[in-house]
Amino acid sequence: MIKTGIIGSGSMGAGIAQVAATAGHEVLIYDNNPAALDRAKNSLLAILNKLAAKGKIDDRTAKAIFGRIYFVDNLLAFTDCGLVIEAIVEDLGVKKSVFGQLEDIVKQDCILATNTSSLSIAAIAAACRKPERVLGIHFFNPAPLMKLVEIIPAIQTDAEVVKNARLLIESWGKLAVLAKDTPGFIVNRVARPFYGEALRILEEGIADVATIDWAMTELGGFRMGPFTLMDFIGNDVNYTVTETVFTAFYFDPRYKPAFTQKRLSEAGWLGRKTGRGYYNYAEGAQNPEPNREKILGKKILDRILVMLINEAADALYLNIASRDDIDLAMTTGVNYPKGLLKWADEIGIQNCVEMLDALHAEYLEDRYRCSPLLRKMARDGKKFW
Numbered sequence: 420m421i422k423t424g425i426i427g428s429g430s431m432g433a434g435i436a437q438v439a440a441t442a443g444h445e446v447l448i449y450d451n452n453p454a455a456l457d458r459a460k461n462s463l464l465a466i467l468n469k470l471a472a473k474g475k476i477d478d479r480t481a482k483a484i485f486g487r488i489y490f491v492d493n494l495l496a497f498t499d500c501g502l503v504i505e506a507i508v509e510d511l512g513v514k515k516s517v518f519g520q521l522e523d524i525v526k527q528d529c530i531l532a533t534n535t536s537s538l539s540i541a542a543i544a545a546a547c548r549k550p551e552r553v554l555g556i557h558f559f560n561p562a563p564l565m566k567l568v569e570i571i572p573a574i575q576t577d578a579e580v581v582k583n584a585r586l587l588i589e590s591w592g593k594l595a596v597l598a599k600d601t602p603g604f605i606v607n608r609v610a611r612p613f614y615g616e617a618l619r620i621l622e623e624g625i626a627d628v629a630t631i632d633w634a635m636t637e638l639g640g641f642r643m644g645p646f647t648l649m650d651f652i653g654n655d656v657n658y659t660v661t662e663t664v665f666t667a668f669y670f671d672p673r674y675k676p677a678f679t680q681k682r683l684s685e686a687g688w689l690g691r692k693t694g695r696g697y698y699n700y701a702e703g704a705q706n707p708e709p710n711r712e713k714i715l716g717k718k719i720l721d722r723i724l725v726m727l728i729n730e731a732a733d734a735l736y737l738n739i740a741s742r743d744d745i746d747l748a749m750t751t752g753v754n755y756p757k758g759l760l761k762w763a764d765e766i767g768i769q770n771c772v773e774m775l776d777a778l779h780a781e782y783l784e785d786r787y788r789c790s791p792l793l794r795k796m797a798r799d800g801k802k803f804w
Contacts, residue, residue, distance in 0.1 A: 420444045421501035421587065424525075426517060428452075428459035428490070431534060432506035434562030437463060440487040441563070442591040447489045447496050456490050463488060466563075497524050502587065504556055506534040509659075514538065515546035522547050530584055532556040536607055537663045540573040540600045550575035554584055557604060558593075559752050567752035568593045569604045594751055596744035602667035605740050606752040607660060609759065611674050612726035614657060617645035618677035626710065626719055628697045633709035634716035639724065640756035646697040650690030654683045654697075672786040673730070724762065725774045729790050731759035735803075736792035742803055760803035769797040 423439045425432045428450035436446045436459075450456045467481040476484075489496075497503055503525060505517055514533060521531060531553045533543050544553035555571030568588050572581045581597075588595045598604040603611070617631050626634070632644020649657045658680045665674040683689070683696060690696030698706050731745050740748065746758025763771055772793050779787040796802070 422447070422499050424449065424497040424500040424503040425506060426450075426494075426503065426521075427506040428455050429506065430462075431558065431560055431562060432504075433459040433463055434560065435504055435506060435534070435558055436488055437466065437484070437563050438558075438591050438593070440484045443487070445487050445489070447491050447500065449491050449494055449496065451492070453492060456492065460490050494520060494524055497521065497529075498526070500525055500529055502530045502532065502584075504532045504534055506558075509535060509538060509663075511538050511542055514543050518543055518546045518553065522549065528552075530554070530580055532584065534558055537603050537660055537667070539602075539667075540571050541575060544573040544575045551577040552580050554580060555598075555600070555604070556584060556588060559606070565752070566592075566594045567606070567748060568595050569598045569606065569748065569752075570595050571598045571600050571604055573600050594747060596740060596748045598744070598748075599737075599739045601737075601739055603660075603664045605734060605745060605748040608664065608739070609727065609730045609734055609745065609749060610753055611661065611664060612723060612730055613641075613753075614645050614649055614661065614680075615674065615677065616723045616726045618679055620719060620722065621646075622677060622679055626715060627707060629707045629709040630711075630715070631719055633711060634719040635723065637711075638713075638716045639720045642754045642756075645723070649680070650696035650698055650700075652690070653692055654680055654689045658684045672784060673788075675786065721774060722778070725766075725771050725778075726787075728759050728763045728766070728771055729775055729793065732763065732790040732793045732803075735760070736790055763793070764802045764804055768793060768802065772797045 420443050422445045425436045425446060425448045428448050432448060436448050440446045448459060464485055467485050470476045471478050471481040503521060505514060507513065518531060533540065533555050534557055535555060536557055540555040544550035547553055550573065553573060554576045557569040557571060559565035559567055570581065570585050585595045596605060602608065620626055620631055621628060628646040632646050635641045635644045643651065658676060661674065661676045665676055668674050687693055688695045691700055694700045734740060734745055735742055742760055746760050749755045750758055772789055775787055775789040
C-alpha cells in the first residue's frame, strides 16, 4: 500500500484522508495550523464512531481506519510518501510555494497531486523541477460519499503518472474521469449555466427563486434547485468559482457572474452557513411559495437545460473529455438526473439548436451561441448515443 500524504486538514483534506485510510493506506495529514489539525482529528474520530454506531462499519474497522491516519505538523514527515494530495486554499501562489517545498522532501517517484477545482495544473506543475509527476486529482465534497474524481494531467504530466494515479483512485472505490487542463475541468465548467442562467431568469423578473427551484426539481428531476444549491454551497464560494472561470476564459459571456450573487456575498448572505441567502433559514421564517404554473415552469427548465446541454456539447467538441466521461461526471459529480448528452438525444438535437438560436435571436448575446458540434450533428441527423 502506498503511503499517502494530505496537505490541508479542512473538510476536503480530512475527507480524502478518510477515503485513503478506508482503502487500507497509511495516511499523513499535514496542516500548519495546530487548531485545525485538532479539529480534523476530532471530526474524523466522530465520523468513524458514527458510522460504527449506525452499523455501516464495525468498531474494529473504525479503529483500524483511524489508526492508519497520522496528524503531522511538519512536511518532512512526507519523506516516504508515494502520493501527496494538496487540498488547501484556492490560491495559485500558495499552491506553487507548497509544491516547490514538497519536491525537496519527497522521493523522486512520488506523485504530487492538487485537488484544485479550477486553477491551472500546468501552472502548479511549473513550480517543480520534475513537473512530469504533477497532476490534478479533484475530489468532490464530501469526498467519502461522492463517487466522482476528476483526473487532470497538465501538459507536462507523464502518461504513466496519469495511468498510475487513475488506477490508484479507482482502487479506492471511486469513479475516475479524465479531463483536459482547462478552467473548471468537466463539472465546474459544464454546470455553470445551472446557476448562471437561473440567476439571469431571476434578474429579468421572469420568475422568483422558489419558482425556478420548483421547475428544476419537480419538472426537471434535479435533486436541488439552483438557488437551494447555491445556498448550500455558499454564495461566496459559488460566486468565486464563477468569477474564476469567467476570468480564466478571457471573459467569455457564457460564464459571466451575476450582480445578484455578488451583492448577496457582499451583504454576508452566504446561504445556510449564515442563516440567510436566497432563502431565510431562521427558525419560523416564511419563504415564498413557488408559482406552479406548468407552462412557465417548462419555459424555465428548457432554457436552463438547453444551456447545460450546449456547454456539455462544447466540452466534447473541444476535447475536454470523452462523451462517456462528460455524462458520468454530471450524473455522479453533481447528481444530475440524466447525462446531458443523453438528454440532448431525448429532446432532439435539432430542437436544442432551435431553442439556442431563438435565445440568441432574442438577446443578440454571444452567451447564447450554439455549439458548432450541436449544429453539425443536427445537420447530419446524428445522436450522441
